Amino acid sequence: MKNALITGATKGMGRAITIALAKQGINVAICSRNAHELEAFKAELHEIAPQIKVVTAVADCSIKAELINFAEFTEKNMGFVGIIVNNVGMYRHLPILEDDENSFEKQVNTNLMPAYELYRFFGKKMVSAGEGHIFNICSVASLQPIAVAGVYSVTKYALLGLNKVMKLEMEPHGVKVTAIIPGSTYTDSWKGMEVDPNQMVLPEDIAEAITMILNMSVGANVDEMIIKPAGGQL
Template sequence: MENALITGATKGIGRAIAFAFAKQGLNLAICSRNVEDLTQMTNELLQVNPNIQVITRVTDCSIKQQVIDFATHAQQQLGFIKVLVNNVGIFEYASILDDDDEAFNRQMNTNVMPAYELYRYFGKTMMAARKGHIFNICSVASVAPVATAGTYGVTKAALYSLSNIMRLEMQEHGVKVTAILPGSTLTESWAGTDLNPDRFVAADDVAAAIISCYNMSSGANVDEVMIKPVLGQL
């Protein structure tokens, strides 16, 4: 049975991806800052597929050592991690000139650093095994930034660039790297909106795209997937 690690997996896109992989029969390592969320989600995942293992760890993904401890725990409990989903991220609505003093570090340490460190942790193992698939949840803002979320766009562009470097480093070793660029997606970031859900991409749509990429033949890699609302970005 294959193993997947997903950061920020108890809400939104990460949650949808976790359930999609559970239905595929993959063991899961998931993290969150909230132990109650992890416990509840573990029970729900095992109801969907009682034949998988679910490994959890309370982790603040903005702290390097906690990210590494989560990776170590997952590898010790499950063995080889074939699928890495760098999902954790934060969105802050502000222009760069209006950022508080810690905005840049806070968003870089959440939106970029965990993916960088987990790639360094698992990359050589995947390289040696000549198998693996890394999914980086970027954003449409990676390539089409908006001034009202300036630092967010900068950090997502950095993650997108990191994805491209990962792919170049890994392609001769048979390891796949896919950047996912969702547009406006109905997650907790839009809590309280009175807009029709049809104005958004659904988190399950992002998960479905990932599963489609994952299930392709060993010779095929989807470099990137952009998913936007049919009526345009919000």
């Protein structure tokens, strides 16, 4: 049975991805800053897939020490982690010149640092095993910056760059790396705005893409996948 670690797993895309992996019979390790949300989701996952193991830990992924504690706790309770989904992220709808003083550090520590640190923690073990798959949830802002979300665009550009470096390092060792690049997706990032879910990508679309990629043959990899609303970006 495979083991997966998903960051930012209790809401939005992370939640949909975790449910999809659970339905595939994959053990999942999840964390959240909210213990109540975490326990409720754990119970839901056991109803969906009673046979899987669900490892949970209260942690803020933007704090390196808590992230590493979560990684260590996961490995101790699961063993080899062969799937990592770097999903945790935050979006701020502000140009750089109007943004808060601490916004750059906060968004780097949320949108970029967890993927880097988890790669450092699990990467050599994947190399030794000769298998594994890392998914980095990027954004169309990784390809074309969004002027009204300046720091977010910078961090998502960097995440796609990190994905490319990971892929080059891992290719000789049988470890797969995939960048998922969603456009306008119906998540909490749109809270407070009037939007039509039928005109957007749904979290379940992202989850289905990941399970489809995981189920490909051992010799195949999707380097990057762009998923946009059919009618164009909102």
